[in-house]
Amino acid sequence: MTAPPATQPTLAFDTAFARYEAIRPRLPAAGTPGAGRLAAGLRDTLGDFDGYLFDSFGVLNVGETAIVGAAECLLSLRQLGKPFCILTNAASYTSAEAFHKYQRLGLDIHPEEILSSRDVLFRHLETAHAGRCWGAIAAAEDRFADTEADLRHLHDLTDWDAAEGFLFLSAVRWTVADQDRLVAALQRNPRPVLVGNPDLVAPREDGLTVEPGFWAHDLQDRAGITVEYFGKPFGDAFAIAAERLGGGRLGMVGDTLHTDILGGQAAGHGTILVTDHGLFKGRDVAPFIAASRIGPDWIIPTI
Template sequence: MRDITADWAFARYEAIRPRAPAATFSASSRRAAHLGEVAEQVDAFILDAFGVLNRGETAIPGAIDRMRELRDQGKRLIVLTNAASYTKAEAVEKYARLGFDFSAKEVISSRDVAFALLPPLPDGTIWAAAAAPEDRFDDSPVPLRRVQDDPRLFDSAGGFVLLSSTGWADAENERLIKALRDDPRPLIVANPDLVAPREDGLTLEPGHFAEAIAEATGLAPRFFGKPHRNAFDAALARLRGIPRSRIAMVGDTLHTDVLGGAAAGLKTVLITDHGLFRGRDVGPYITRSGIVPDWIVPTT
């Protein structure tokens, strides 16, 4: 049984780092108690969701009030999440259920980015998705079917999209590896995260399974979402007119949020108390990786 810990995830992120964008970082980090103490330095915040706004289905204490405080100060807010299982409407409804007031224009998921940029497939073929049983695809611009519902799609689909790891484990991944060895086809990864913080610990995410596929087949998946530039381009399109030096990417991971934000030319904030590094001293991880956030903040 795999022991899914922050140390394991950090080591895996370091191992796949050559596939991440190149970035430069500050020489050192400043400390702040919360995002309110960073607000004077920036005009807009791009916010990761898991570990920043919520942990699983629970809002992080104080995050709802902090978002209201930042709005009252005139700060622009964008949620940029790698959670790819929800449609836009479902994502907005989820945040509202948790107590946030984000509009549809303020929420961008890696799913949105991937669906907007899906390449065409050969005539007569469709995309097959690794997805949760309850996932809907009415927002997809092309026909899309859940591969777990029809295993024949492992052989007949024109390409594959990894949206969710719910209901997807090593057995399913091994079957996809065999199918792609026998017949190489496009693999789209709409959630590059290796792990995600939940109420009861870390869960494996689509990025983990995609990396295993890449290593086993030699295929090069196409990644949509942080830390890749396509996600940040989508967020920055909503913040035109604001200099990148006045925009902060806020997240709980070094290799997706901080590295991706720095590669996009943004300021970066690492939240430490609710996500990947919960209960740990982040200093050794920063030193080992060389990924240095502009601010280290315990809570949103």
């Protein structure tokens, strides 16, 4: 991925957390908070689970760097016969590109062990919306090679009314002016909006960047439309991943409360929060668990 341009807005942590809480009515219900057992690593949770769902950023890697111990953890799960699936909200690039990235990082992950929110969205497009012409909000280099659906870069369309619906895959080029234009277009002519990354923010070197989910909730607020979300914490991604793993007791391993932990619990899985590398890096997670009442079963610093 290329670095975001300076125009991509950022949010303060407390602002992002408050926004996640404000949109809770639009997220699945979290269920009963887990016990929050503290442990040193994933090995301490092995007795509880037959297989694992892993978030990527903040759990296996941070950007283009693998987290120390991640490769060994995946290898030991293979040796123990515990299946796993990477369940990521990365919608800017294809699962084939994700596979090559993991190869570069030295992580032994097979193509069929990767499920991105982009895959879930494209699967839905081909079954529920055949023949529709979409204006896609996406990274400039995205060729949409992994879908048969009719996608055009929204930034290449002079007339946004030419789009029969909108897909939000990447916020890397999206600006406040673009958002205002889309709100006006939807107020004038309401159309479906489908979001391939429900995250509000993503941790980067220089702060939390605003992601497609953030803009999509703003669209719902301002244009009065319904938006469909694909990826964590919503159920479709969990259902497809669990089917691939053949069921059993599954543990969702992630670094965020409102996507990984809430989504895992809502799907009926166990949950393991990783605190040292992602959203909660450098913070005490306890007050945020108390405030949100999203409580993981386990809390580990790293896998």
